[in-house]
Structure formats: C-alpha cells, structure tokens
Amino acid sequence: MFEIWGLIGSKVASLMFIWAMIQSYCPHQVHALIEKFSEKLANFCYPFVEVRFFENIGDYMRTNEAFLYIENYLTSKSTNQAKKLQGEYVRKSLVLKMDERQKFYDEFEGVKFVWSLIKIVPNTNSVSFYPASDKRFYLLTFHRSHRDFVEKSYLNHVLEQGKEIGLSKRQRKLYTNCTGNGEYERGGKWSHVIFEHPSSFETIAMSPKKKKEIVDDLVTFSKAKEYYAKIGKPWKRGYLLYGPPGTGKSSLVAAIANFLKYDIYDIELTNVKNNAELRKLLIGITSKSVVVIEDIDCSLDLTGQRKTDSENDKEKEEKNEEVNQVAAASLQGLQAADKEKNKASQVTLSGLLNFIDGIWSASTGERLIIFTTNYVEKLDQALIRRGRMDMHIELSYCGFDGFKMLAMNYLSIESHPLFETIQRLLEETNMTPADVAENLMPKVAEEDVEASLERLIQALRTSKEEAEMKAKKEAEMKAEKEEGTGEEGSSEKEAEDAEG
Structure with missing residues (x-):
C-alpha cells in the first residue's frame, strides 16, 4: 500500500517538474497550445457548468435579490429530498429550508439540475469582537449542452417563481444600521428583527379625509412603476410627518408599511460616521421598503437655514475667537476634544440630500423615504422641499x-x-x-x-x-x-x- 502511494507521489512530482520546465523554456505558442489542450481535456472529463449566486454582491455588499428568490424557490421544493434542513418560524408556521452542503436535484422540461448551498468561512488569525462575516452562495450545476436553455428559460422560471412565493409568504422585517467595528462597519451592515407591529389605517386616530388622501397617494405610488420610468424619475416618494410628540407619527409609519407590505429600514443617523457610510447603507436597502429617519431635527446638526453674508462674517469672527481660546487650552483638553470629535457623526446636509434624491438613490426602486419631526420650522428648506419630501402630513392634537x-x-x-x-x-x-x-x-x-x-x-x-x-x-x-x-x-x- 505504501509503495503504491510512494509511486503516485513520485509520478505527481515528475509531472510538476515537467510542467515547470515547459513554463520556463518552451515558446509561448507551445505553452498556449498545451493550455488549450488541457482545457479541452478538462471539459471532456467534466462536462458541467457551475453558476454561483452570492448572497451579497459588489464592493458595498448589496443584497442580491436573485439569492433571495432562489432561496424561496428551493424552500418550496427541496424539503422532500434534503436530509439536513434548517427550521424557521415564519408567519405562525414552521418553514424548513436547505442546510449548507446539501444537494437538491431539480428537473424542468426534462432537463436535470443540481442545486447546493455553500458557505465560505474566512480564515483569520486575529481575534475580534466583531468577526468577519461568512459568505454564502447557491451553486447551480448543469450539463454544458443546456447552457442556452438555462439562460433563456430555466433561470427566468426560478426567479419568477421565487419572487411570487416571496411576496405571498415572506416575513417582513424591521432593519436598523449596526454600530459595530471591523467587517460589520466596512460592509455597511444591517441587523433586523421580525416586523410585527399591528398598526393599520383602521386603528389610526386621524380624520377620515386625511386618511383617505394618504391611502390614495400610497395606492397611486405602488402602481406607478411605468409612470416614473416615463417621466425619467426614480421610483420613490418622500413623506414628511410633523407634529407634537404623541400625535401618532411612528404609528402612521407602521401603518404605511403594513398597508404596502414593505420592510422598514430605520436609520439612526448618529451611528453613521460619514457620508460614505450613509451611501453604503443606501446600497444595502432592497426594493419594497420604507426608509425612516425619526426625529430628524434631533439626529444631527442639519436644522440650520442658509446664512446671509453678514451672518457668515459674524460667524467667522466668533470662530476666530474660539480658535484663539482653544489654542490657549492645555494639551490634555485638546486630546479629549479630538477624541470626542472622532466619535461624533460627520454626516453633512449635502450627504443627506444626496441620500434622498442623488444619483445613488436611484439604485433601487419602489421605495418610500419618511422623515418625522416635532419641530418642522427648524429644518432646512432644502431638506423638505417638494421633490424630496413630496407629501407633508401634519399630525396634530386629537379631534x-x-x-x-x-x-x-x-x-x-x-x-x-x-x-x-x-x-x-x-x-x-x-x-x-x-x-x-x-x-x-x-x-x-x-x-x-x-x-x-x-x-x-x-x-x-x-x-x-x-x-x-x-x-x-x-x-x-x-x-x-x-x-x-x-x-x-x-x-x-x-x-x-x-x-x-
């Protein structure tokens, strides 16, 4: 037995030596010819094509909707074949999903396919409180003779079926932006819980006329995909909810999400370090979502109006006086101030405006952006003008x-x-x-x-x-x-x- 393994090892070493000599001394044309022959030999021995669908894609780790649709499709079919399953409680019922490394054999119009869920665990030698996140992808394997059929028919069938299943059975979620370090921060990660808020337009304390206006506007928006494409605008709409505390702004947000059956992305601006990180969060937001920034007048220093030249001159003089005072402060005080400054969010008004209706805001359609505030008069008019906040809804005292x-x-x-x-x-x-x-x-x-x-x-x-x-x-x-x-x-x- 040991002699056989020794012989195999000797042959492999000889082949590696010969390959190294070919790469070093053979002409380029001969080298290319050998590679071409090797590729044909590999295709002859393994005539299958593999397609990977990663859970997150791009530099900003945006959620891949194809992965979600495939997951829905396989969940509806794979539970009878797979021996290892994952159980989740979704909408008061138990749902079984494929576990990692399990294979599912699918057949469509007489053609056979193999699906498997793969998880890649990154290798790292460092110890961190926020470990690097795993990468998951679905692997589709099929014979190369069916490539055109897969591209033109099968994948469209899988994605359409998965989308329909997701709309009928999906569990809506409430997302918030993470505050961690390392990979969590670089990826612009969102964490979520199941969204189960019971608020609806039937339970909101509001005048029937105003309620009807909001519902009509939401229905029109949800059916306006072609209209927005026709006029050349991203498929999104902004709502500004304002009024005294306790008038039902948060409940109205929940009622809107329940009415449209959208997920909610609740952004805590004070946890966003800068405009670039805000952009990463935007990239990670999927379609059919309500993006909420509550109490925006308290979130950041975004409430100042445009200043006149005289006001700017006066402000510059005040700043110069402050600089002189800071220069006379002790080194310890300066270090403490710098440390506190680094902790604070550096999101600017310009960054927030680009978040609402800049070029990046068109990356995903069918999205509502809602701001809430107790003091609308404090907000910069550029932030709440029509076109950014299209509908202003005042929630006042109880009538x-x-x-x-x-x-x-x-x-x-x-x-x-x-x-x-x-x-x-x-x-x-x-x-x-x-x-x-x-x-x-x-x-x-x-x-x-x-x-x-x-x-x-x-x-x-x-x-x-x-x-x-x-x-x-x-x-x-x-x-x-x-x-x-x-x-x-x-x-x-x-x-x-x-x-x-």
Whole structure:
C-alpha cells in the first residue's frame, strides 16, 4: 500500500517538474497550445457548468435579490429530498429550508439540475469582537449542452417563481444600521428583527379625509412603476410627518408599511460616521421598503437655514475667537476634544440630500423615504422641499373624529351620552391621541365604559385649567416686561431733556 502511494507521489512530482520546465523554456505558442489542450481535456472529463449566486454582491455588499428568490424557490421544493434542513418560524408556521452542503436535484422540461448551498468561512488569525462575516452562495450545476436553455428559460422560471412565493409568504422585517467595528462597519451592515407591529389605517386616530388622501397617494405610488420610468424619475416618494410628540407619527409609519407590505429600514443617523457610510447603507436597502429617519431635527446638526453674508462674517469672527481660546487650552483638553470629535457623526446636509434624491438613490426602486419631526420650522428648506419630501402630513392634537376612532378601538362603542361633553372639551383644549388613548384604556379588569370616559373628561378639564393658568401667567409676564420697557424709555427721555 505504501509503495503504491510512494509511486503516485513520485509520478505527481515528475509531472510538476515537467510542467515547470515547459513554463520556463518552451515558446509561448507551445505553452498556449498545451493550455488549450488541457482545457479541452478538462471539459471532456467534466462536462458541467457551475453558476454561483452570492448572497451579497459588489464592493458595498448589496443584497442580491436573485439569492433571495432562489432561496424561496428551493424552500418550496427541496424539503422532500434534503436530509439536513434548517427550521424557521415564519408567519405562525414552521418553514424548513436547505442546510449548507446539501444537494437538491431539480428537473424542468426534462432537463436535470443540481442545486447546493455553500458557505465560505474566512480564515483569520486575529481575534475580534466583531468577526468577519461568512459568505454564502447557491451553486447551480448543469450539463454544458443546456447552457442556452438555462439562460433563456430555466433561470427566468426560478426567479419568477421565487419572487411570487416571496411576496405571498415572506416575513417582513424591521432593519436598523449596526454600530459595530471591523467587517460589520466596512460592509455597511444591517441587523433586523421580525416586523410585527399591528398598526393599520383602521386603528389610526386621524380624520377620515386625511386618511383617505394618504391611502390614495400610497395606492397611486405602488402602481406607478411605468409612470416614473416615463417621466425619467426614480421610483420613490418622500413623506414628511410633523407634529407634537404623541400625535401618532411612528404609528402612521407602521401603518404605511403594513398597508404596502414593505420592510422598514430605520436609520439612526448618529451611528453613521460619514457620508460614505450613509451611501453604503443606501446600497444595502432592497426594493419594497420604507426608509425612516425619526426625529430628524434631533439626529444631527442639519436644522440650520442658509446664512446671509453678514451672518457668515459674524460667524467667522466668533470662530476666530474660539480658535484663539482653544489654542490657549492645555494639551490634555485638546486630546479629549479630538477624541470626542472622532466619535461624533460627520454626516453633512449635502450627504443627506444626496441620500434622498442623488444619483445613488436611484439604485433601487419602489421605495418610500419618511422623515418625522416635532419641530418642522427648524429644518432646512432644502431638506423638505417638494421633490424630496413630496407629501407633508401634519399630525396634530386629537379631534373628535380621532376620539371616536379610539373609543371604538379601546371601548368598542360608537356613541355614548358623554360624547357631547368630550367633543366640547376637545374643541377647548389640546390633548394628543396618545394621552386620549391612555385615559380610555381600562385600568382594572372589570372597569366599565363610563368610568373610562369620565377619566378622560377629568383629564381634559385638568388640561384646560393648566393651559388657562399657563396663558394667564405668560400674559402677566409679558405685561410686566412691557411696563419695564416703558419705564426705561421714560427715564432715558428725561435724561435727554435734562442734558438739553
């Protein structure tokens, strides 16, 4: 046995030596002829073609939608053949998928194909809290005589079937941008959880007219692929939701995603280091998605308006004074300031504008971009102009229509003798839908409807009294200020008369 292995090793070594001599001393034409003959011999011995479909593609590790469609297609077919499976709980049912290194034999119009899921684990000698991510791909193997059939028919069949299965059975997800280092950061990674928010337009406390406007706009957008292509614009739309805290901005975002059956990508701008990283995140967003930046007025220093020349000159003078003060600071203070600066996000207004409607924003279609804010007047007009934020939706304090919707949801009633009192109080004071809902929610198991309505009435009366007291106090302070200003003016005038 050992003699046989020794003989094989000797023959392989001889062949390697001969090949090295050919590469070194043979003419180029002879070398090319040998390579051509070797390729024909390999094709004769192994007449199969292999196609790889990676999970992530490109320098920015963008999600390969073909991989997702193939996964859906194989999941629907491969569970009867594969011996090793992965189990996932999707939409209240168990789904079995192919495990790595398992083969699935498919047949389409009499032609046979072999699929397998491969995972490449990168070799690394360093120890990191954020390890390098694995690379996965589906490998398709078929005889080379069926190449044209695969390119023209089979792959189209697989992708179309996988897309239909994905739309009917897919589990929608809520994504957020990661904050890790190393490979997680360089790849512009997203992490996700299953999106199961129950909000819908039937449960949103909003006037029926405004609700209908939003729904009509969403339906029109979802069916406008050809229209956007016709007018030469990317298939996307921007919504600006603004109003006081507790008026239902986040719930409306969830209702929109549920209505369209889109995934949500919630971007935390303070975790994005610079414009380049923001662009990487954009590349990783798939179609049929809602991209959300909540409380954008608090996220970054993007709220300043354009300054005039005089304001810029004044700002430069102030900056020069600050530079002189910083120059006199201690070395320790400078190092601490530099360290803090490096931690802060360097995303600029220009970078965010390019994210919304720059060239890179057209990389994927069928996408909604939603900003929410409590203080719309603070935002730069370039950020929220029409064309970027196409629809401005104000979510204000709770009105009577919104209350009736909440009463139906929380108490299952359409009318009650106390509704008239509540309507009058809602017209006289401001209360957010969140506060109204909290007062309507039963506090004990056996609490009746009237107790919940009485609690809301008491809360509205208290809110009204507090608002009146606050307004009275502000009026008194204003009067005192005006009186003080008048006295100062009289004193100055008397002094001028005395000098004269």
